[in-house]
């Protein structure tokens with residue numbers, strides 16, 4: 001697998017967790033039970049893996065390399081994608097704050113939790129679709145072996161978010177959530 005392949009593999013895991021987040025918060029909105037700890041696991045994934053590793057590796061390693069290989073010299077697409085990472089962090093924070101209010105006993109935020117989750121998931125799904133497109137571009141195919149190795153190493157170490165976070169564990173967690181939601 002190339003570094004690009006690894007990032008695309010992570011995209012499929014991210015999508016599984018976004019599906020799980022939407023499904024779980026829909027149950028929250030409707031007053032139905034959600035398996036204990038499921039939403040906390042999804043938040044942890046989004047914060048530590050999506051934000052802490054995946055987005056950081058794109059911003060710090062891949063995007064500059066794509067720009068160097070001609071995906072517009074002014075990096076406009078990369079600037080937009082990086083801004084979406086920032087928006088994702090802000091959405092996630094709002095969502096976690098709303099969910100914390102629910103856990104603290106404020107039943108009035110059930111709908112807000114689901115709306116915020118839907119906005120977060122929708123924005124990131126569009127973001128991922130754009131990236132999948134760019135990741136198949138000629139610029140992405142033009143990465144040198146050294147650039148690809150640097151990208152792969154960072155992805156597999158999964159350590160840029162402040163310490164190793166077990167990439168395989170996060171991918172397995174996404175598979176578990178995908179399977180669990182399929183039974184709901």
Ligand SMILES: [Fe+2]
Pocket residue numbers: 055058081085127131
């Ligand atoms: Fe991204």
Ligand SMILES: [Fe+2]
Pocket residue numbers: 007011054058128131
């Ligand atoms: Fe991505």
